[in-house]
Amino acid sequence: MSKRTADGEHRTYETGLHPDPSVTPPDDAVMILLGASGDLTRRKLVPALFQLYRSGLMPGRFAIIGVARRPYDDPSFRERLREGIRERCAPQDEEDRCSEFLEHVEYFRGDLEAPDTYASLRDHLDRGGDRYPSGRLFYFSLKPDLFIEAAHHLREHGLIDSDSAAQAGEGAWRRAVIEKPFGHDLESARALNRALLEGLDEKQIFRIDHYVGKEAVQNVMAFRFANTLFEPVLNRTCVDHIQLTAAEALGVGGGRGGYYDRYGAIRDMLSNHLLQLLALLTMEPPSGLDSDAIHNEKTKVLKALRVDWRGDASPAFCRAQYAAGVMDDGTRAVGYRDEDRVDRDSETESYAAVRLSIDNWRWSGVPVFVRTGKRMKRKLTEVAVHFRHPPLKLFRGVECEGAHCDVRGVQPNKLIFRIQPQEGIFLNMAVKRPTLPFVVEQADMDFSYAGKWGRELPEAYERLLLDALRGDTTLFTRSDEVEAGWSVVEPVLKAMDRTPLYSYPAGSWGPAEADRLFQCSDLPDECLCRKTGLVRAWHNPQ
Numbered sequence: 001m002s003k004r005t006a007d008g009e010h011r012t013y014e015t016g017l018h019p020d021p022s023v024t025p026p027d028d029a030v031m032i033l034l035g036a037s038g039d040l041t042r043r044k045l046v047p048a049l050f051q052l053y054r055s056g057l058m059p060g061r062f063a064i065i066g067v068a069r070r071p072y073d074d075p076s077f078r079e080r081l082r083e084g085i086r087e088r089c090a091p092q093d094e095e096d097r098c099s100e101f102l103e104h105v106e107y108f109r110g111d112l113e114a115p116d117t118y119a120s121l122r123d124h125l126d127r128g129g130d131r132y133p134s135g136r137l138f139y140f141s142l143k144p145d146l147f148i149e150a151a152h153h154l155r156e157h158g159l160i161d162s163d164s165a166a167q168a169g170e171g172a173w174r175r176a177v178i179e180k181p182f183g184h185d186l187e188s189a190r191a192l193n194r195a196l197l198e199g200l201d202e203k204q205i206f207r208i209d210h211y212v213g214k215e216a217v218q219n220v221m222a223f224r225f226a227n228t229l230f231e232p233v234l235n236r237t238c239v240d241h242i243q244l245t246a247a248e249a250l251g252v253g254g255g256r257g258g259y260y261d262r263y264g265a266i267r268d269m270l271s272n273h274l275l276q277l278l279a280l281l282t283m284e285p286p287s288g289l290d291s292d293a294i295h296n297e298k299t300k301v302l303k304a305l306r307v308d309w310r311g312d313a314s315p316a317f318c319r320a321q322y323a324a325g326v327m328d329d330g331t332r333a334v335g336y337r338d339e340d341r342v343d344r345d346s347e348t349e350s351y352a353a354v355r356l357s358i359d360n361w362r363w364s365g366v367p368v369f370v371r372t373g374k375r376m377k378r379k380l381t382e383v384a385v386h387f388r389h390p391p392l393k394l395f396r397g398v399e400c401e402g403a404h405c406d407v408r409g410v411q412p413n414k415l416i417f418r419i420q421p422q423e424g425i426f427l428n429m430a431v432k433r434p435t436l437p438f439v440v441e442q443a444d445m446d447f448s449y450a451g452k453w454g455r456e457l458p459e460a461y462e463r464l465l466l467d468a469l470r471g472d473t474t475l476f477t478r479s480d481e482v483e484a485g486w487s488v489v490e491p492v493l494k495a496m497d498r499t500p501l502y503s504y505p506a507g508s509w510g511p512a513e514a515d516r517l518f519q520c521s522d523l524p525d526e527c528l529c530r531k532t533g534l535v536r537a538w539h540n541p542q
């Protein structure tokens with residue numbers, strides 16, 4: 001059975017992608033995992049590969065070579081991976097299948113800062129003859145400081161090669177999957193793009209953003225462009241504002257404190273995952289479903305995104321750090337600065353909220369509020385589109401449910417994309433209660449994956465690894481998209497030192513100061529809340 005903790009994280013997953021006869025397994029490949037003794041390989045990558053294997057979606061012939069410095073040999077490395085598979089996929093009665101899969105795995109010990117390692121790896125692959133298929137996928141699961149160096153050495157030693165399939169013959173493709181973080185600002189992202197593009201073509205580079213691989217994120221596009229009803233109202237005429245929340249109940253303990261303390265919420269979540277999600281929600285319809293058509297539209301809207309600065313009285317950005325507190329399940333959580341591998345005087349934000357505007361024809365004047373944080377009340381990722389009031393105040397004087405009323409009688413519609421957990425889509429609307437007095441109250445029309453298909457959704461890594469093996473870049477991030485994302489947050493990063501760092505108790509919805517992003521006393525006349533009295537506030541589910 002699959003398990004879900006109270007905050008919806010650490011779930012095991014048994015179901016995997018449902019293979020379809022029309023989906024052919026990818027071409028034969030050898031996957032070289034750089035940084036294979038690390039957490040990501042054990043917890044996410046190898047369990048996802050096992051799931052693909054289980055679903056018959058691995059190549060007919062494949063090998064997985066893990067590279068790192070720690071002194072494993074093949075059997076001890078396989079044992080480490082077997083534990084990860086057990087934890088995540090729970091294959092109680094599938095130990096044999098697991099062993100069969102692990103037969104394809106081997107360990108190659110080496111220091112990726114030393115050029116010799118690349119030379120020996122190349123020789124090892126060459127000597128392997130038929131054991132290793134000619135298609136090669138290099139997965140950068142390394143500490144990010146090593147990305148540029150590794151790309152450089154791989155190229156120098158002929159392990160990656162631009163357009164090598166054309167040069168070396170059919171089947172001899174080369175690809176690189178690059179983990180996040182993709183740089184730490186615009187300049188470093190550009191440098192990393194340059195380094196990768198020296199050795200590979202754009203089509204050979206797979207910059208992973210696992211949010212894009214989530215089913216409920218992919219569904220945003222289906223919902224918008226496969227229905228007639230909704231797309232025509234997603235614009236400045238009908239939408240009052242958009243809110244995007246990515247709250248996590250987990251803190252930064254568990255080994256990632258060192259990384260997180262250098263990056264913080266803006267770089268870790270907002271500059272990539274949340275902007276990708278926002279791009280899918282707000283982009284124009286692509287001309288087709290091919291990779292370039294989608295990336296072109298996403299890039300266009302990312303380039304139209306700006307931080308909505310309006311002066312000090314209405315800040316556009318709020319950052320904060322969690323203090324000790326009590327979580328929803330009653331456990332006590334330590335404060336951020338007391339977490340393992342975090343600087344005791346750290347000024348890194350574990351929470352960030354920002355108000356954005358989209359300066360294009362469709363969205364001009366519609367504010368977008370985005371927030372993300374660790375140790376918040378519970379795990380929740382959702383996008384809420386808040387619509388305007390209907391033009392006529394027909395129901396103003398009519399009674400409505402106390403908690404749901406606003407000054408105009410009924411609440412405007414909300415369309416909520418629940419990305420996780422309990423993935424689904426909810427349309428909140430006003431309806432007449434079937435009673436004698438005319439009472440209007442809010443009700444939901446909802447779609448949930450669990451309700452319709454009754455099964456856990458596959459992990460994003462499964463889908464993304466499969467696509468990388470098939471050479472499909474659609475769900476990966478293109479270089480100009482990454483740079484556009486960094487350009488959006490660049491002004492915030494520059495203003496960081498002058499922005500106060502607030503505090504919020506672990507287990508809350510974040511700092512009270514983040515409410516000031518909605519303040520509109522100083523905003524121009526077109527500000528809706530001044531005209532209509534509509535109260536904007538963070539949408540915190542009960």
Ligand SMILES: NC(=O)C1=CN([C@@H]2O[C@H](COP(=O)(O)OP(=O)(O)OC[C@H]3O[C@@H](n4cnc5c(N)ncnc54)[C@H](OP(=O)(O)O)[C@@H]3O)[C@@H](O)[C@H]2O)C=CC1
Nearest residue numbers: 035036037038039040068069070111112113141142179180
């Ligand atoms: N863990 C997670 O949940 C997530 C991770 N990521 C990203 O994935 C990547 C890997 O993360 P994670 O697995 O957590 O990190 P870890 O620190 O757990 O692992 C890092 C890996 O890099 C290897 N490594 C470091 N230096 C060298 C070197 N000089 N030569 C060879 N190998 C080296 C380490 O092996 P050894 O010490 O044996 O040499 C280890 O296998 C990072 O870019 C991270 O940002 C992204 C999203 C989530």
Ligand SMILES: O=C1O[C@H](COP(=O)(O)O)[C@@H](O)[C@H](O)[C@H]1O
Nearest residue numbers: 009180210248268269273381420
């Ligand atoms: O990339 C990252 O994502 C996770 C959150 O991912 P989710 O799929 O559990 O929502 C986040 O915890 C981590 O800090 C970040 O690097």
